Amino acid sequence: MFGFNGNLLRVDLSSNDIRTETVDEKIYRKYLGGRGLALHFLLRELEPKADPLGPENELIFSTSVATGVPLPGFSRYAVVAKSPLTDGFGEAEAGGFWGPELKSAGFDVVIFEGSSEEPVYLWANDGTAELRDASHIWSKTTGDTQAMIREELGDSLIRVASIGQAGEKLVRYACIMNELKFANGRGGLGAVMGSKGLKAVAVRGHRRPDFADADKIRELAKWFADSWQKNPGSLSRSKFGTAEMVLPLNAGGILPTRNFTTGSFEGAEGISGEEMKNTMTTDSEGCFACPIRCKRVVKGREPYVTDPMYGGPEYESVAALGSLCAVGDMSAVAYANQLCNAHGLDTISTGCAVAFAMECFENGVLGADEVDDLDLRFGRAEAMVKLVEMIAGREGLGDILAEGVMRASRKIGGDSERYALHVKGKEIPMHDPRGKKGVALQYALSPSGADHMQAAHDAAFEKSVRGVEPLGILDTSDRMSLGPDKVKLFKQLHLWWGLLDSVCACKFVFVPHACGVFKINHLPEIVNAATGWDTSLLELMTASERSLNQARMFNLREGLKSADDWLPDRLFEPLKSIPREDAKISKDELRSAIRMYYELMNWDGETGRPRASKLYELGLT
Amino acid sequence: MFGFNGNLLRVDLSSNDIRTETVDEKIYRKYLGGRGLALHFLLRELEPKADPLGPENELIFSTSVATGVPLPGFSRYAVVAKSPLTDGFGEAEAGGFWGPELKSAGFDVVIFEGSSEEPVYLWANDGTAELRDASHIWSKTTGDTQAMIREELGDSLIRVASIGQAGEKLVRYACIMNELKFANGRGGLGAVMGSKGLKAVAVRGHRRPDFADADKIRELAKWFADSWQKNPGSLSRSKFGTAEMVLPLNAGGILPTRNFTTGSFEGAEGISGEEMKNTMTTDSEGCFACPIRCKRVVKGREPYVTDPMYGGPEYESVAALGSLCAVGDMSAVAYANQLCNAHGLDTISTGCAVAFAMECFENGVLGADEVDDLDLRFGRAEAMVKLVEMIAGREGLGDILAEGVMRASRKIGGDSERYALHVKGKEIPMHDPRGKKGVALQYALSPSGADHMQAAHDAAFEKSVRGVEPLGILDTSDRMSLGPDKVKLFKQLHLWWGLLDSVCACKFVFVPHACGVFKINHLPEIVNAATGWDTSLLELMTASERSLNQARMFNLREGLKSADDWLPDRLFEPLKSIPREDAKISKDELRSAIRMYYELMNWDGETGRPRASKLYELGLT
Numbered sequence A, B: 001m002f003g004f005n006g007n008l009l010r011v012d013l014s015s016n017d018i019r020t021e022t023v024d025e026k027i028y029r030k031y032l033g034g035r036g037l038a039l040h041f042l043l044r045e046l047e048p049k050a051d052p053l054g055p056e057n058e059l060i061f062s063t064s065v066a067t068g069v070p071l072p073g074f075s076r077y078a079v080v081a082k083s084p085l086t087d088g089f090g091e092a093e094a095g096g097f098w099g100p101e102l103k104s105a106g107f108d109v110v111i112f113e114g115s116s117e118e119p120v121y122l123w124a125n126d127g128t129a130e131l132r133d134a135s136h137i138w139s140k141t142t143g144d145t146q147a148m149i150r151e152e153l154g155d156s157l158i159r160v161a162s163i164g165q166a167g168e169k170l171v172r173y174a175c176i177m178n179e180l181k182f183a184n185g186r187g188g189l190g191a192v193m194g195s196k197g198l199k200a201v202a203v204r205g206h207r208r209p210d211f212a213d214a215d216k217i218r219e220l221a222k223w224f225a226d227s228w229q230k231n232p233g234s235l236s237r238s239k240f241g242t243a244e245m246v247l248p249l250n251a252g253g254i255l256p257t258r259n260f261t262t263g264s265f266e267g268a269e270g271i272s273g274e275e276m277k278n279t280m281t282t283d284s285e286g287c288f289a290c291p292i293r294c295k296r297v298v299k300g301r302e303p304y305v306t307d308p309m310y311g312g313p314e315y316e317s318v319a320a321l322g323s324l325c326a327v328g329d330m331s332a333v334a335y336a337n338q339l340c341n342a343h344g345l346d347t348i349s350t351g352c353a354v355a356f357a358m359e360c361f362e363n364g365v366l367g368a369d370e371v372d373d374l375d376l377r378f379g380r381a382e383a384m385v386k387l388v389e390m391i392a393g394r395e396g397l398g399d400i401l402a403e404g405v406m407r408a409s410r411k412i413g414g415d416s417e418r419y420a421l422h423v424k425g426k427e428i429p430m431h432d433p434r435g436k437k438g439v440a441l442q443y444a445l446s447p448s449g450a451d452h453m454q455a456a457h458d459a460a461f462e463k464s465v466r467g468v469e470p471l472g473i474l475d476t477s478d479r480m481s482l483g484p485d486k487v488k489l490f491k492q493l494h495l496w497w498g499l500l501d502s503v504c505a506c507k508f509v510f511v512p513h514a515c516g517v518f519k520i521n522h523l524p525e526i527v528n529a530a531t532g533w534d535t536s537l538l539e540l541m542t543a544s545e546r547s548l549n550q551a552r553m554f555n556l557r558e559g560l561k562s563a564d565d566w567l568p569d570r571l572f573e574p575l576k577s578i579p580r581e582d583a584k585i586s587k588d589e590l591r592s593a594i595r596m597y598y599e600l601m602n603w604d605g606e607t608g609r610p611r612a613s614k615l616y617e618l619g620l621t
Helices: A025-031 A034-045 A098-104 A142-153 A189-195 A214-230 A232-240 A242-251 A273-279 A315-321 A330-343 A347-362 A381-392 A397-401 A405-412 A438-445 A484-502 A522-531 A537-557 A587-600 A612-617 B025-031 B034-045 B098-104 B142-153 B189-195 B214-228 B232-240 B242-251 B273-279 B315-321 B330-343 B347-362 B381-392 B397-401 B405-412 B438-445 B484-502 B522-531 B537-557 B587-600 B612-617
Strands: A007-012 A017-022 A059-062 A077-082 A089-094 A109-113 A120-125 A128-133 A159-162 A176-178 A182-184 A198-204 A281-285 A295-298 B007-012 B017-022 B059-062 B077-082 B089-094 B109-113 B120-125 B128-133 B159-162 B176-178 B182-184 B198-204 B281-285 B295-298
Touching: A007 A128, A017 A128, A025 A034, A025 A537, A034 A059, A034 A077, A034 A089, A034 A109, A034 A484, A034 A537, A059 A189, A077 A098, A077 A189, A089 A176, A089 A189, A089 A537, A098 A159, A098 A198, A109 A120, A120 A142, A142 A159, A142 A198, A142 A330, A176 A189, A189 A198, A214 A232, A214 A522, A232 A242, A232 A273, A242 A273, A242 A315, A273 A281, A273 A330, A315 A330, A315 A347, A330 A347, A330 A381, A347 A381, A347 A397, A347 A405, A381 A397, A397 A405, A438 A484, A438 A587, A484 A537, A484 A587, A484 B612, A522 A537, A537 A612, A537 B537, A587 B612, A612 B484, A612 B587, B007 B128, B017 B128, B025 B034, B025 B537, B034 B059, B034 B077, B034 B089, B034 B109, B034 B484, B034 B537, B059 B189, B077 B098, B077 B189, B089 B176, B089 B189, B089 B537, B098 B159, B098 B198, B109 B120, B120 B142, B142 B159, B142 B198, B142 B330, B176 B189, B189 B198, B214 B232, B214 B522, B232 B242, B232 B273, B242 B273, B242 B315, B273 B281, B273 B295, B273 B330, B315 B330, B315 B347, B330 B347, B330 B381, B347 B381, B347 B397, B347 B405, B381 B397, B397 B405, B438 B484, B438 B587, B484 B537, B484 B587, B522 B537, B537 B612
Parallel strands: A007 A109, A120 A198, B007 B109, B120 B198
Antiparallel strands: A007 A017, A059 A077, A059 A109, A077 A089, A089 A182, A120 A128, A159 A176, A159 A198, A176 A182, A281 A295, B007 B017, B059 B077, B059 B109, B077 B089, B089 B182, B120 B128, B159 B176, B159 B198, B176 B182, B281 B295
16 A cells, blocks of 8 residues: 555553554545544444543544645644544644654554553654553653653654643643644643553654655645745745734734733734744754744743743744733743743643733632732733743642633633633634624634634635635635624635644645645645555545545534533624724624524534435445 | 626517626626526516516526636526426526627527517517518418528627427417527426517627636536546446446336336336437537537438437436327437427427327327327327427417416316326426425426426435535435435535526536536636636535525515425326336325425425525525
8 A cells, every 4th residue: 555554552541552554546545534434433432421531431642644645734643633622623733743653663554542641652653552650750741751752762853742741630722742843732632641641652663654645745745845945935934933924913913912801902013923933933943844934943031931942833823922921021931831832831722821811810709818819910011921830830820720711710600711711612713803894704614623723724815815726716805804704704714724634744835825835736646645545635635624524523422512512701792903893703604604504514503413315425424 | 897798688679679787796606697697687676566478577698707707507597487387486508609699699598578469589689689571481480480580680600599380379388499409498488588579689609708717617618528528427428428327227217208107118118218329320519619419410201301400309308208209209209309390389388288188189188170180199199299390389289288288187077187297387398206305396396397407316316425415415315215314415406506506507518427527616616717706516505505595586576385385196096117116106205305495495394385485695685
């Protein structure tokens, strides 16, 4: 077989049983990898209503048929489990080098079952795998963990995905870090890993899968190498990283600030991509086979000196730990970001939790005695940094916030629910749907809870549909529309971005309006070059639809309902930082839009349950 | 613009007003051409419940964005109108040279409105168009018509699409012939043309549209030229023509015989492709840019000497005029076929009408005094030939049969309805759904009434899905299944073949199991090479889905109902010529299958009406 190994590694942590299982090529073709392939196993193997933090949960690391193709953007893999944050479908993708290395080590997928009484880590190396004692590295940072594992195995090129203390302590939004800077960030998969006593997954391999058409891949690599340097978006992303978005979003009045009470932050300059570049960036780095190198290497100023090995904050982290908390000091933000990476915390949920606490504090819902003597007013960088540490260690107020804002507000009571911004229990990312309303659909309809990477954002399609025409999108749509035109656009984009989560491709390299270079029609070419198949965008999009239906079915069986496809109340308030009357979302228009999305998906219009005929068509019965 | 002229010619036959209208590129991209583009105009311009034979009907000749690309299979165009046979959507495609010539003459589409008091023909030539008197050619055969028009315009390369006396006399299944042998065969579009006093459409042009990527087209042409001669199916089709199917179908017990009372014909050898080749074929010929040359040139034996210019009978004609009437004399069949081509009769409906009359006669429903002294027993070649002439001229019993079997049986009364094999008023083609059950779905669900070219037939997918995987088809299906697996397969194939009717491509060159050489993924490449677009199989299939929904909406507004998606009673009787218990269709299984098809299309499961959200998604509201 070309493109993949054709097997999975099944690791029972309770019994220390490890075995390799073959997977039929048809399964790969049907699910592709990533989200879709992992859900195939999760739906069959996980008992309904399992405790996400119990041994019965499964934790699945899944590459795709294209992961490791030596082309920009094909570095990624997904981690999937039942999420302790949403009690539904949990997924998070990461780039870097870990995914290609797993495939080179001879495995496409690793499924962890059960839990280990003593801390362990998995060591997968050139077709073999073993569980090793991790007692001595338990409680260590991700940086120390990686160093110790490389040291004890004697190979500095081992790729390590690990948790920090946040995962060990079951912080519900703990993440999994690889290479200290690439995160399977959202949904608390690090907590699932911690609950299993699994500290790390270390991989090393010397044999890439064969690809069916190596010439074609070389040709595409050369084309990309020539093209990206002519593309202004790619050059800018390479120069500034994702934090380049801070100032444009602030200028547009949609930079999430003070826990989404406004979209305009007076301190935006201080946390801009330009500021990061000019005052602290020492280098850039990137993922496997990608020349764009969109990640930053930074060194913060006193008192927030950072270690370059943890990487610089991405836009989401900058806004969550910065403007959302009204913190305008890039060094403090970078330091808090480092704490998150070292302890294994999702920066988005962490920033939201801090901002939530700040708003509770400012409104007297949290009294001074309940906040461990922190000055928790908006804008206090010291308190923000301290609280991040306390969350990772579940200390004081941090222990409450470690549950996520939904559960924390239930504990805190009072008016705090007003300040708990989440969908399905997962905290809201750093994009305000009141200024780009397709994002409302992303947040409400993402199967893993509030997520900003479900589809390209609205501004891209206001003037032109160039680049997305292969998806059948022929009509532009105003960013402020949440009408049928937006739903139709979103549905196609949702399938397309979901496809990228199944083939484990980087969205940036495929987004023409960001740093994208690859065109949509390159994707089937790449999958065919990897596998030798004769697939098409049509077949691939059907696979993506399959995975969205799988995720939907998973959530329904876990008890999530149509009513959970919704936004927090705050996002129905007008956003005053945009001088437009339509900078608000009405519940009626959102309700209609969601219903229409269901119908476009051939799901029941009331319940959002996939119709039996649709499931049959997708081969999911 | 590349690939097309960007305009249509609108001809008001009542007022002699002719004008050219520009058509936006977006319309071409949305509808592609052929069926889809014609329906775009028909749905907007035709008043509901129009008389199909009144001046208010429109008759639309439509090429596509790919018609005329110098590649095999891209010779085709559609003619669309409200059908006088079904009172719903009428369409018929034809190959040859007429379509490319229309585009070279500067027009993509011709819409005829109104009707002319005196017979006329249209002459479109290098960007100009005029209506010319046709009084002197009215009542002439298609052969004489073509000769006289070429003679009077002084150009032997003029391409002529015309009707014969059948169209003039409003035979409800009169066809339109071009080059005397290529037919827009089904649905009575020749009668619509006759009702408008339009004898012919003559076209000549010297300027092909520019194509965006001529190198790519040359490369594909060369590839095809090399490939088809290595493909056994193409070689066989080139050698024997479509009549090669007679013996295999007879061996399988599914050669429609004696008006579908059996699938086994004792005289099959006499009407086989081999017989045609050995005893009467003098040459082969084909369509624009195609090396396969699947059409026959034949010369029959006394008393049925034929003129080679009318071409030899295709499989459908052989079976309809042969086995269906139990006629085993290939010369008689070829002669009857020539009569159909000369007078402009659809051979399928004509053969069905004759077989219907024969069965009525054998069962005493038609008495000797009602059949003009013909010996109308099955197998009587002389009577078959005579009756074809009488239908074309509406003489005696022929006048009744000229209404089609549905209306004829209403006139004849008695038990005759049992013998009237049609769906929606259109006669059944020469494939027995009891031996390949997907054909039942084609017949029942074709928007233009019973049609065998709605999808590839079942046998192709029993053992392998190779070739159709780009459609997302991953599972084989037994030919005798009419279960959900078959519906799912059929739906995808229906969209795919429907797409070929919008891009006006020959199905044969794309069918791997017949004479096909092109792969499915070649189609978007070809459309892109023609137009310079960046389309995909996904976008193209969406355009096809759009056209199927357009056709559905057209039928619903004209009064057709879900109950019209059905088969005649005979096809629910067991087919005894196959020694299998399952060689029968139950009404329950067909009902379930049709309902499932509706649901897969996101149509209402009861009524088959497209859901509002689906229409909106397709841009049809």
